[in-house]
Amino acid sequence: MLKEFQAFIARGNVLDLAVAVIIGAAFGRIVTSLTEDVIMPVIGRVLGGLDFSSYFVALGPVPAELAGTTDYLALKKAGVPLLGYGAFLTQAVNFLIVAFIIFMLVRTVNRMVGVFEREKAKAADLATAEPTDIALLREIRDELRARPSA
Incomplete structure (x- = not known):
């Protein structure tokens, strides 16, 4: 069982996934900071100084020492x-930012893959296409073979 586990861990996909999760977590923190510390304050300022973090509805009794406060935390x-x-x-804004960045990344990768595939197909066509003089000589040879001998 230990050898099977080692083989599983050593596979490239598992290591790639682990790296992606770690980078994704770090990227998530960057996007969270971007949203909470840059974008939402600008949106709040444009909308008249609103602080979105203080928008809430209390669903239960508020302790007397915190009565009237808007401190969500x-x-x-x-x-x-x-x-x-x-x-x-x-x-939600955080999610939209991440989704847009992932969309742009996937779009770019798909375009790059398409370019590589087209260039690969061109190279294959060039490799298989014979020069016109060789093709012409082949046609002459075939015509001469097709003629009855005299």
């Missing part, structure tokens, strides 16, 4: 059940 830490639609909106 403090209320959440206090155990108040919250419907945080501002945080959800931020995550």
Whole structure:
């Protein structure tokens, strides 16, 4: 069983997947920071200074010491059940950014693969195509063979 596990781990696909997961996690943190620290504050500023992280609806009683606060994290830490639609909106923007970047990456790779395949096909056509003088000589030879001998 140990040898089978080693063979499984040593396969290229598993290692590629592990690298992709690690890079994806790091990329996710970068996109999260981009969304929360750059994009959402700009959107909030354009819309009149709104802070989307403070958009929530309290679904339960708020402790007296936190009454009237709009600090989402403090209320959440206090155990108040919250419907945080501002945080959800931020995550939705986050998802759209990641999805768009992945779309652009896949699109670029598909175009590159298409270019490589077309060039490979051209090279194959050039390799199989014989020069016209050789083709002409073959036709003459075949015609001479086809004539009856005198």
